[in-house]
Structure formats: structure tokens, C-alpha cells
Amino acid sequence: MIPRLIVNTLGWVVIMGALLFGAAGTMQWPAGWAFLVEMTLLSLASGIWLAQHDPALLAERMTIFLQRGQKRWDQIFMMLAAVVWIAWLVLMGIDARRFRWSEVSPWLQGIGGALMAASIFFVCMVFRENSFASPVVKIQSERGHKVIDTGPYAYVRHPMYSCAIFYLVGMALMLGSWWGLAFVPLIVAGLGYRAVREEGVLAEQLAGYAAYRSRVRYRLVPYVW
Template sequence: MIARLVVQTVLWLASMGVLLFGAAGTLAWPAAWWYVIELGALSLWIGLWLARHDPGLLAERLAPPMQKQQSRWDRRFMMAVALVWCAWLIVMGLDAVRFRWSAPLPVALTSLGSLCVFLCIFMCRFVFQANSFAAPVVKIQTSRGHKVIDSGPYAHVRHPMYAAALLFFVGTPLLLGSWWGLAFVPVMAGGLGWRAVREERVLAAALDGYTDYMKRVRFRFVPFIW
């Protein structure tokens, strides 16, 4: 499984590199190199941690994004995510390097972006520690004894991984130096919010105790806000 983790991580990073550097028209983009290296190191770190502590969850995280148990709406959502993700990377390459539509960001903001990316993956580590059922697709994992998780970060918000993703959405364009990349953030955050609502309907209908959990933990992403 570790070999599969390494291969998928390398392919994922390579595809991002093609989109970023291809749109930029040059390999001379230090921020993008740092972004790819940071993501690669953090992804391998958390993947190796999962291989040791929760191989079942790692197998779920490495599974294809389209699965039989998955709801039709979630398959369409994942396809839309792939398209938006590719467009996002291309726009940031065009903006930050090729055409320089955005004024250069100060070092403090690019450093903040790198920190946000790190915090996103670091927070996911605690999500995975608390929830062995944190699959990337919406489905009920009956064969793995799927149950409601209300400990760790789930004691505070219902979707802590989505909350962490918000940091990633903001951190990536800051690190890469693209104001146009930041313009995508409301759309991407709105998409996550839509998915969270649909996901809760699936869980409430099929997972014992989830309706009660929703009553106990009122907020989805950010305490006292939403």
C-alpha cells in the first residue's frame, strides 16, 4: 500500500506541475516549486502515518473518486471538482507568471499562504485520528462498521476536514502569488457547503445517531458562524 501511496502522490504532483508550469510558460517559478514540494512532503507524511495507524482509512483515501456505493450527485460533484481544480491551477499560472495580472504579493502574504497549506494538512491529521471513516466520497461504509464520530474536532464542528480545506483554498493562491486565484475561493467554499448539506442528508437517513449528533453539534465549518 505504501508503494501505491508513493505512486499516486507522484502522479498527482506531476499533474499539478504540468498545469501550473504549463500555464506559467516557464519552470522558473520558485513559489510553485515550493508549493509542490510542501504538498508532496505533507501528503507523504500523513499517508505514512495512516499506513501505520489506520491502513483501512488509507485504503479508502487511495480509492478511485468514482465508486459504486457513491451517490450519483456526489459523482457529479467530484467531476465538477476536478474541472474547477484544473481551471484554478491554470488561472494561477497565467496570472502570477505568464501575464502578471496580479501585482506581486508581499513576502508576508506568501509566507502566510505556505502556513495555511501546512495547517490544512496538519488539521487533517487530527481528523483522521478521530474518524476512521473520513473517505473522500460520500457513502455509508457498512463493511467497516460505519458509526457516528463525535470526538476530537467533530465535537466542535460537523465537517472539520472541510473547515481545514478552507485554509488550503486561501493559502494556495497566496503562496503562488495570484489574486485571481483568490477569486475562486468563494465558489469553492460554496461548493463545499453545498456538499456538506447533501452529505448530512445521506448520513441522517442511513447512519444511526447522526440526527442526534446534528442537534448536539450545531455548526458545520466554523463555530458560531456556520
């Protein structure tokens, strides 16, 4: 499983690097290289940790984003999300390096890198509590899918999406793109849409989720939404 993790991680790094540096029009982009290095290290470290603590979840996380049993609306969402992700990376490469529309100070870029690392740490906390954290919306009956209400799930119903907010903000800051940061709320709005649709599936098909939803009021941000 570890060799597969390494291959998958390096594959994503190559694709993201091609998009970022292709849009930048140059390989001389220190922030771009720093981002790719940090992303590689964080992905491998979290993956190796997961392989030791919950190999079944790691196997689930490494599956493709279009699967049998996945809701049709989620398949469409994931395809649109891939398009948005590609466009976002290209925008940041154009903004931060090719035309240099944005000027982000090095200390803010450092904060961005710290936010990325912190978000991955909290994602691992989510994985520790929830062995059913699939990348797609589906009920995992074959794995004994059940409601999780401990750890981060005691505070928000979608803690992985909460972590994603910090990761997205950190990524835009680290790459030095104010335009990239400006588009983060739109991406978060997409996550919010998916969270609402996902909850409908869980409340209908997963025993105990409706009661859990009534106990834990907030989806992504405590006391906000």
C-alpha cells in the same frame, strides 16, 4: 501500501505541475516549485503517518473518486469539482506567472505555506478521530460505519471541509495569485453544498447522525455556519 502512496502522490504532483507550469508558460517560477515540494512532503508525511495509525483509512483515501455505492449526485459533483480544480490551477498559473497580474509579497506567500502545513496537521487530527473519512459520500457498512462526535467533530460537523478552507487560501497565497484567492469563496460554496447533501444521506442512513446534527450546530465554522 507505502509504494502505492508514493506513486499516487508523485502522479498528482506531476499532473498539478503540468497544469501550473503549462499555464505559467515557463519553468522558472520559484513559488510554483516551492508549492510542489511542500505539497509532496506534506502528502507523503501525512500518508506515512496514516499508514502507521490507520492503514484501512489510508486504503480508503487512495481509492478513486467514482465508486460503487457512491451517491449519483456526488459522482456528478466530483466530476464538476475536478473541472473547477483544473481551471483554478490554470488561472493561478496565468495570473501569478504568465501575465503577472498579481503582486503578492514574499511574507504573505510564506504565510500561505504555513496555512497549508497547518491545514494538513489538522486533517491528521480529523483522521485520528474518524476512520470513516472517505473521499466520497457513501455509508461504509462493511467497516462498521458509525457517528463520530469526538475531537474536531465536537465543534463542527465537517472539520475536513474546514481544513480545506485554510488549505485553499494558503495555496493561492503561496502561489502568489490574488485571482486565485478571489475564487476560493466559490470553491468553499461548493463544499458547503456538498456538506448539506452529505448530511441528508447521513441523517437518513447512519444511525445516530440526526441526533448528532442537533447537538453540534455548525457545519464548517463555529458560530458562523
